[in-house]
Amino acid sequence: MAGAEFEFSDQDFQRVRRIINQVAGISLADGKRELVYSRLSRRLRQRGFRRFEDYCDFLETSGDETELSEFVNALTTNLTSFFRESHHFEFLAKELLPGLIRSRGLNNRRIRIWSAGCSTGEEPYSIAIVLREVLPATGWDVKILATDLDSNVLATAERGVYEWNRVKDLSEPRLRRWFQKGRNAQAGWVRVAPALRDLITFRQLNLMDDWPMRGPFDLIFCRNVVIYFDKPTQQILFERYADILAERGHLFVGHSESLFKVTERFAPLGKTIYQRCL
Numbered sequence: 073m074a075g076a077e078f079e080f081s082d083q084d085f086q087r088v089r090r091i092i093n094q095v096a097g098i099s100l101a102d103g104k105r106e107l108v109y110s111r112l113s114r115r116l117r118q119r120g121f122r123r124f125e126d127y128c129d130f131l132e133t134s135g136d137e138t139e140l141s142e143f144v145n146a147l148t149t150n151l152t153s154f155f156r157e158s159h160h161f162e163f164l165a166k167e168l169l170p171g172l173i174r175s176r177g178l179n180n181r182r183i184r185i186w187s188a189g190c191s192t193g194e195e196p197y198s199i200a201i202v203l204r205e206v207l208p209a210t211g212w213d214v215k216i217l218a219t220d221l222d223s224n225v226l227a228t229a230e231r232g233v234y235e236w237n238r239v240k241d242l243s244e245p246r247l248r249r250w251f252q253k254g255r256n257a258q259a260g261w262v263r264v265a266p267a268l269r270d271l272i273t274f275r276q277l278n279l280m281d282d283w284p285m286r287g288p289f290d291l292i293f294c295r296n297v298v299i300y301f302d303k304p305t306q307q308i309l310f311e312r313y314a315d316i317l318a319e320r321g322h323l324f325v326g327h328s329e330s331l332f333k334v335t336e337r338f339a340p341l342g343k344t345i346y347q348r349c350l
């Protein structure tokens with residue numbers, strides 16, 4: 073790029089693509105060159121590098137885990153919102169949870185949910201709202217595990233404090249019940265209610281690594297995450313989801329994601345919802 077602040081060759085772009093793919097499974101498309109330049113420029117500036125080649129050398133040889141994590145954080149896409157793809161939450165509230173309430177006996181009132189790639193937390197908090205609204209107040213042992221690879225978004229998720237703009241479209245009763253409005257210096261911000269926060273454990277986890285939890289999970293939300301992975305990586309991941317899901321457990325994927333020709337371990341229920349086959 074003529075006149076650019078940092079030297080960035082085609083070879084450097086290929087190298088960045090290789091590193092992010094090795095570390096996070098993310099496949100950057102050909103057209104992402106400019107995005108890579110703009111997102112990583114800040115890192116080069118902060119670390120005092122003039123050329124991407126030197127920055128990549130540093131990433132690959134220094135063993136500096138903090139910089140590797142900043143590199144990954146800069147390249148992940150974290151777009152999310154409360155009740156994104158609202159049909160999933162309607163299905164959860166109107167079909168899935170009522171079915172579980174009917175079918176589970178007194179000694180099997182345990183529900184485990186994993187929000188994999190939870191970004192800034194809107195997804196697990198939306199799940200928590202539905203659980204609190206639909207399940208009886210007592211007698212159920214319910215937990216949500218929310219994980220992401222990006223340490224920055226996870227910190228926001230754990231804080232559970234959002235700009236008013238991000239919740240303004242929720243219904244008035246939901247806003248009143250599940251969010252505390254900030255005052256004075258915190259005006260314009262909301263904090264999620266402790267009753268939601270209590271249901272969720274946040275953990276940093278790279279989906280490409282070994283998973284420390286044993287499961288089984290009843291539900292896995294992995295939405296708008298595998299869209300950035302290539303097919304072989306998706307295949308491995310969905311096999312692992314099938315293994316860690318309970319029999320007949322449910323998997324929710326994003327609107328442009330599909331398991332068609334990726335795995336046969338799930339049956340489609342429609343609207344990007346799948347059920348593990350026996």
Ligand SMILES: C[S@@+](CC[C@H](N)C(=O)[O-])C[C@H]1O[C@@H](n2cnc3c(N)ncnc32)[C@H](O)[C@@H]1O
Nearest residue numbers: 096148150151152189191221222278279295296
């Ligand atoms: C677009 S957001 C999706 C957020 C939410 N699930 C939703 O649908 O609104 C994708 C998230 O996946 C995370 N991610 C990408 N690669 C990952 C990996 N290898 N392991 C864990 N999380 C990853 C990113 O950090 C990002 O926060």
